[in-house]
Amino acid sequence: MLDLRTQSNRHALAERGADLYSTPACAVEALLRVEPIPHRIWEPACGHGNIVNALRTAGREVVATDLVNYGEPITPPRYYGVDFLMECKAPEGTEAIITNPPYMLATEFVAHALDLCPHVTMLLRLAFLESEKRSRILENCGLARVHVFRKRLPRMHRAGWSGPKASSAIPFAWFVWRRDHTGPTVIDRISWER
Numbered sequence: 001m002l003d004l005r006t007q008s009n010r011h012a013l014a015e016r017g018a019d020l021y022s023t024p025a026c027a028v029e030a031l032l033r034v035e036p037i038p039h040r041i042w043e044p045a046c047g048h049g050n051i052v053n054a055l056r057t058a059g060r061e062v063v064a065t066d067l068v069n070y071g072e073p074i075t076p077p078r079y080y081g082v083d084f085l086m087e088c089k090a091p092e093g094t095e096a097i098i099t100n101p102p103y104m105l106a107t108e109f110v111a112h113a114l115d116l117c118p119h120v121t122m123l124l125r126l127a128f129l130e131s132e133k134r135s136r137i138l139e140n141c142g143l144a145r146v147h148v149f150r151k152r153l154p155r156m157h158r159a160g161w162s163g164p165k166a167s168s169a170i171p172f173a174w175f176v177w178r179r180d181h182t183g184p185t186v187i188d189r190i191s192w193e194r
Helices: 025-034 050-057 103-116 126-130
Strands: 040-043 061-066 078-080 096-099 119-125 143-149 172-178 186-190
Touching: 025 050, 025 143, 025 172, 025 186, 040 050, 050 061, 050 096, 096 103, 103 119, 103 172, 119 126, 126 172
Parallel strands: 040 061, 040 096, 061 078, 096 119, 143 186
Antiparallel strands: 119 172, 143 172
16 A cells, blocks of 8 residues: 655645545636536535536536535535435436546546446546556546646645645546447547636
């Protein structure tokens, strides 16, 4: 097991709590410019509602759920106390699952989402591509595209972070799975800037 305590800028799991790192709206806007997004979406780790609000602003219908109620005024439909990994089916009419999953559960979120929905899009660390244990969800499973951000995303700070505010030190990408996709994964570069 890799010991991350020796790496700089790492935080113990106990410090990370529910592992909430809010997605900047510009990341969702960049996704909307490069990817056809269905109308009815489930956001199962809605946090403060950044993805939900950006998708709704773009005219999408979004069901927002999260295990934790962060007290944000996200308009319905939204449900708290929902453990995505325990759900047996997607909300009625769901065409896609789009989320920024908790990092410590990213692999489990992707695998479960793929079982529940034919179109899955996740904001993940670019290093998500590097794991042998993820072969089942990364190889021959419908991973259609990986949209890598040219520049690091702004303001990806853990909820409750009181340190300096800066750009993320970690490269991110939107990973897009489509159940009917065959062939190689296309990797491209996108910008969150207009």
